[in-house]
Amino acid sequence: MSDRTERPTADEPNATTGTTGPVETTSSGAVRIDKSAEAPADRDTPLLEVRDLQVEFRTREGVARAVNGVNYSVNAGETLAVLGESGSGKSVTAQAIMGILDTPPGHIAGGEIRFRGEDLLTLSEDKRRAIRGDRIAMIFQDALSSLNPVLSVGYQLGEMFRVHRGASRREARERAVDLMERVRIPAARERVNDYPHQFSGGMRQRIMIAMALALEPDLIIADEPTTALDVTVQAQVMELLAELQREFHMGLILITHDLGVVADVADRIAVMYAGRIVETAPVKELYAAPAHPYTKGLLESIPRLDHKGKELYAIQGLPPSLTALPSGCSFHPRCPLSTERSTTERPPLHPVLDASEAPVAGRGSACHYWKETLHG
């Protein structure tokens, strides 16, 4: 890590997971420790870097600020889990990266999305389209509704090769069969002309994964890829995804609200609340000692065997309305540590320090009282 400490400075909100405040260590650096051997030559440029992204939705009730200055970065071969409740802005951030935001009512109000150093938001629609599906691909939650019901899966898979690679119809069909075999769909050749409704839920999600993998993209965004599946199938699909990610050395953004899924596959976690990142940390450290009251609440709300018979913990209150965000820290109305200061001053993403007052690599918490949370 010593080779990176000099890079970002306090007034340069760069390559970090900080929202607005100063963080002196790059989170990407932390993860690269074990990945450095495979890291691209241009080590200073993460694969994807989201800087101060702001997304608004104009609704009848006013402007809903779905994303309020999100920063995160992903490197090749790395898995970043974005954790948060519905409405925390995690999916909207992903849609902004893909360029598939519903516009109107949604629009990007500010920030940058740098892919291999290039700001996607300044590219022409044609150039963005060429990147979509080819370099950055997305896996959606509900494969049944996300696949076109009137086209065969072979057609929908082959379309990737036909549009992006100019493949012939026959060639595309062959590649579709290959892909289906890759994601271990039995009797792929016989099933290539079947329609989505003829597959089981798990098989359909495999087809979604195959479609995202088709052109071996650099980055995959998986938006709750296993939420719609049976628990037993969930593990299989998640394993497959993790395996293929390792094999192709892709960056993976895993959007989820399932803490169990995260623990198994993610390298790093970014916790989102009300359109901001409230905590970021390597996965083990976050589970061991959360530094934000919201994260702490999330972890405590997981049912545990040794708590059998006791009441389940729940974070009190409801997520705030995005059209009227609370002043100061957005979490303060629900926070047990909330003080006068929380209601007036919005906490930046503080670097989290260890016992010797040295910043912990890749850790940040947007709480005035991160120290108390960490040790409390």
Added chain:
Amino acid sequence: MGRYVVRRLLQMIPVFIGATFLIFLMVYALGDPVVGLFGDRAPDPATAARLRAEFNLDQPVWRQYLLYLGQILTGDFGTAFNGQPVIELMARSFPISFRLMLVALAFEIVLGITLGVISGLRRGGGVDTTVLLLTLVVIAIPTFVLGTTLQFFLGVELAWIDPAVGPQPGLDELIVPGLILALVSLAYVTRLTRTSVAENRRADYIRTAVAKGLPRRRITTHHLLRNSLIPVVTYLGADIGTLMAGAIVTERIFNIQGVGYQLYQGILRQNSPTVVGFVTVLVLIFLLANLFVDLLYAVLDPRIRYA
């Protein structure tokens, strides 16, 4: 699929019998056709009796129906009271109405779907608002008014077309009448397509298609259109029958001697063989059109499989 078609065709038999019997009863209820034939004058009792015997009118109604059904099954639709075989009237009028229907259907498909797709894709835009207003106007104004107005302007004032078509009109002569006939359905097709497109545009699979990096045009033609057209095709299929039979107003405006014209004459003159014969054929066309739509449905939507 084959078995499904056979089953559907067999199902047509009871529908066919029921429909023809109802029509038979209704025409019977119109009154004594022989009296109608003589107009204001009292019929000569001997002639009337002869006519009644010839047309089986002296039999009880169920007997008349059975005899009639037997005739139809041998391809004999009977003779109109003026001595012309009904089948001859049909041979003359159905092709005309069929051509008129084709022109109208072409307008509905080409204009209706195009306008519907454009306005559905740009909901709330200028094109959309204009199209919506126009369809409302078309639906609100009776065909009779629009038809005669257009006939007057194009046929009389501008003299671009003949105000009335010839006895065996070709497709070119039927363009304006076809448009008039299509107008109301055209408006409905436009609105139906618009709603369907606007709804499907928000569908998850369209979002997937965008995320795949497909060009906008391909998304519309390959992904959006096929899903959006399923309800439209259903409507169009059902409309075929309506367009064939319901052209009475349009046919009268332009003096087209099609099915509507003959039916109107038949009713006016209480010419029961004509009326029953024509309506029977129309019922058949309606049933076949519906079967065709159901089969087309399965082609468009693979989730529907007939076994």
